[in-house]
Amino acid sequence: SKGGFDHFMIKEINEQPHGIKETLSRRLDESGKIKLDDIKLTKEDLEKINKVYIVACGTAYHAGLVGKYAIEKFAKIPVETDIASEFRYRDPFVDENTLLIVVSQSGETADTLAALKEARAKGARILAITNVVGSSIAREADDVFYTWAGPEVAVASTKAYTTQLVSLYMIALDFAFKKGTITEEAYRQTIKELELTSDKVQEIIDNSDKIEKVAEGIKDAQNAFYLGRGLDYYLAMEGALKIKEISYMHAEAFAAGELKHGTIALIEENTPVIAIASQDYLFEKMISNMKEVKARGAFVIALAKEGNKEVEKAADKVIYIPKVSDILSSILTVVPLQILSYYVAVKRGCDVDKPRNLAKSVTVE
Numbered sequence: 016s017k018g019g020f021d022h023f024m025i026k027e028i029n030e031q032p033h034g035i036k037e038t039l040s041r042r043l044d045e046s047g048k049i050k051l052d053d054i055k056l057t058k059e060d061l062e063k064i065n066k067v068y069i070v071a072c073g074t075a076y077h078a079g080l081v082g083k084y085a086i087e088k089f090a091k092i093p094v095e096t097d098i099a100s101e102f103r104y105r106d107p108f109v110d111e112n113t114l115l116i117v118v119s120q121s122g123e124t125a126d127t128l129a130a131l132k133e134a135r136a137k138g139a140r141i142l143a144i145t146n147v148v149g150s151s152i153a154r155e156a157d158d159v160f161y162t163w164a165g166p167e168v169a170v171a172s173t174k175a176y177t178t179q180l181v182s183l184y185m186i187a188l189d190f191a192f193k194k195g196t197i198t199e200e201a202y203r204q205t206i207k208e209l210e211l212t213s214d215k216v217q218e219i220i221d222n223s224d225k226i227e228k229v230a231e232g233i234k235d236a237q238n239a240f241y242l243g244r245g246l247d248y249y250l251a252m253e254g255a256l257k258i259k260e261i262s263y264m265h266a267e268a269f270a271a272g273e274l275k276h277g278t279i280a281l282i283e284e285n286t287p288v289i290a291i292a293s294q295d296y297l298f299e300k301m302i303s304n305m306k307e308v309k310a311r312g313a314f315v316i317a318l319a320k321e322g323n324k325e326v327e328k329a330a331d332k333v334i335y336i337p338k339v340s341d342i343l344s345s346i347l348t349v350v351p352l353q354i355l356s357y358y359v360a361v362k363r364g365c366d367v368d369k370p371r372n373l374a375k376s377v378t379v380e
């Protein structure tokens with residue numbers, strides 16, 4: 016049941032603080048350290064691994080892009096994130112020293128399952144992140160990390176994504192701790208910060224009415240562009256997918272630094288540009304990009320961390336997220352993007368939970 020909500024999607028958006036908490040707390044021991052009982056990879060196994068592939072489709076792929084950042088930053092292992100339908104057909108360089116992480120909410124996505132089998136045949140070790148206990152992908156993997164999002168009904172993935180992010184951060188931190196590539200202090204500090212994200216997500220949800228107003232302002236647009244740098248580029252991809260999927264508004268994500276290499280030609284009077292600026296070290300760069308598109312007539316909606324008031328000079332509307340470190344920002348940044356898509360779809364009269372032409376799990380090629 017929708018538990019009093021108009022749609023499953025908004026119900027599931029609201030369930031994210033709980034999903035984040037569950038996914039985390041089930042793997043923290045009394046001393047606050049991560050214990051991944053369900054993952055049998057030892058320190059010795061990890062020493063052997065010289066490459067990680069993260070392979071998935073759609074929203075799960077976008078989570079995998081953030082996972083690349085986290086694993087490279089914390090565990091210092093090179094990571095490549097790939098789309099399952101590409102990976103499976105391109106004869107990827109995989110051997111016994113490769114770890115393949117597959118990410119799939121349903122655990123039944125045909126291309127992801129095929130990619131798993133392809134990599135396993137070449138000797139890779141397989142770690143699955145999935146939301147469905149006993150799913151095909153869970154059964155075929157060597158190790159399984161379950162997200163505790165609870166059943167996701169809406170076709171548009173929301174709470175599965177945030178719990179996938181938490182899972183990937185935990186895996187990255189655990190690997191780093193085992194390998195000694197993170198100090199104990201930084202490790203503990205990051206886990207504490209991860210624990211705080213659920214309340215911060217709640218705070219964003221509690222302020223949904225502001226985001227609904229922003230949705231009202233762009234609901235009739237034909238095109239929207241999402242810009243970001245670093246991690247925010249991956250969030251731009253997820254934001255654009257979400258709005259396309261449920262509201263049928265054309266949207267594209269761009270790495271903000273690519274603007275002047277062609278993209279900026281698309282900007283017209285009143286084109287909505289959602290500019291994500293959650294990375295402190297890239298903040299000034301994003302401000303310049305916002306000014307560039309605004310000067311060409313764009314209607315700029317910025318996402319920034321509380322306190323970064325300077326953004327107001329470069330944007331028409333600002334949605335603030337609570338303060339968070341750059342590396343963990345993804346868990347917060349996605350939430351306003353989900354809420355914005357939801358309200359645009361509702362205002363356009365779309366079938367939010369069951370968008371046309373789509374199925375919840377894609378079990379055929």
Ligand code: M6R
Nearest residue numbers: 073074075119120121124171172
């Ligand atoms: O069940 P999976 O996580 O393997 O599904 C992957 C994609 O089909 C899925 O994330 C899809 O992109 C969503 N509908 C996006 O909201």
